[in-house]
Amino acid sequence: MTSPWIEGLRSVALNVPDLVKAEQFYVNIWHLEVAHRKENAIYLRGSGGDDHLLALYAGSEVPQVRQVTLRARSAEALVKVSEAVERAGGSIVTPVGPLTKNPAGGTGVTVRDPHGRIFQVVHGDARHEPQPPVKDIPIRLTHAVLNSHAVDETQAFIEQAFGFRLADRTGIMAFMNCDRDHHTIAIGITDNDALNHIAFLMPDMESVMRGGGRMKDAGFPIQWGPGRHGPGNNLFNYFIDPFGIVIEYTADVEQIDDSYVPRGPSDWKWPEGRYDQWGISQPPGAPLKEAQRRVFFAS
Known part of the structure; x- marks a missing residue:
């Protein structure tokens, strides 16, 4: 895909x-x-x-x-x-x-x-020789999530302008695919056009968890996580940076191809009280939700 x-x-x-x-x-x-x-x-x-x-x-x-x-x-x-x-x-x-x-x-x-x-x-931009994956060091960006007050219009633009395809859609997000990563851009279904978050790919689960401890020690507690998402199947820990920007450590992102069948909101419903596949993550709190509404594109 x-x-x-x-x-x-x-x-x-x-x-x-x-x-x-x-x-x-x-x-x-x-x-x-x-x-x-x-x-x-x-x-x-x-x-x-x-x-x-x-x-x-x-x-x-x-x-x-x-x-x-x-x-x-x-x-x-x-x-x-x-x-x-x-x-x-x-x-x-x-x-x-x-x-x-x-x-x-x-x-x-x-x-x-x-x-x-x-x-x-x-x-044709410059590239470095990739290092072997190093624990605790992000490898690359895996996705950016952009809120939209008009999700159908935003989805159509990304499909038509960039050739992306819809991978999955839940009640709160449309996940857009361009290559093997399940999603590279996702669209937050909401009433604003802010930056929802930026996700950094870590080498493994250990790095996602150690990153959570390192951030906590530095005064930046985990705002949501640890857990495993539904769409994308990826591990997650979410944080708010010193300026109010939401950033995520993630790993184990699902790799898909043309055989992947997109699913809709009815396919992605958790049991009552569950917010990730494992059922151990607490719901995202008010500070995270507020931060996901604050950072807009410069005019």
């Missing part, structure tokens, strides 16, 4: 209130590594081949999403995406061309969906 144009999620770019504090948190506690540094930005990588997973920029007091960056399968796919975006009701922010301001380089196109979300699609 693959998009003809998109192979996965490369990175997410955010405006944060305090770049020094952000570096201290994401390097010392979250366990990313500085790949590049500019006067007003840092670019953080994991152990995988992506040049960076997070681009953090000095911004206003309120964190914002600058863009979500997807990786194209080919240079030709950038042209196809450009054409498809406009047919799907979106607009081109920056046409296909060299990405001279981004340290990863490559060629890309930046687009806006009908509700103001910014996506960049890149090809």
Whole structure:
């Protein structure tokens, strides 16, 4: 089950209130590594081949999403995406061309969906030699979840503009697939268009659990988890970063192909009082739910 144009999620770019504090948190506690540094930005990588997973920029007091960056399968796919975006009701922010301001380089196109979300699609960007998976260190991003007040419209745009397919839909989320990971973008079904969360793939269950302990020791308690999701079958621990951005450690994400049969809300109902497959996780609390409504795309 693959998009003809998109192979996965490369990175997410955010405006944060305090770049020094952000570096201290994401390097010392979250366990990313500085790949590049500019006067007003840092670019953080994991152990995988992506040049960076997070681009953090000095911004206003309120964190914002600058863009979500997807990786194209080919240079030709950038042209196809450009054409498809406009047919799907979106607009081109920056046409296909060299990405001279981004340290990863490559060629890309930046687009806006009908509700103001910014996506960049890149090809030919720099990559690192992947390290062997290292316990406690994120490998890459596995998915970003974006809230939508109009889920059917958002789903249609992602399908038409990027060639994604619906993997599963629950009562609260539509899971969109482009390659082997069960979902790369998911759409939170709600009344706003905020960033729901960003998920970082860890090497194994041990790393997800040890990460939870490390975050707790640093004063960032687990907001939801540990547990195992239904759609995607992945392990999870959710946290709120120092600025109110929701981030997830995950592992063991289900790998699917064209034989996978999408299921609907009636197929994904837990028994009363259960919030994950195992039945051990408490429900997500008010602080997490509030944080999932606070961080919007920069206008």
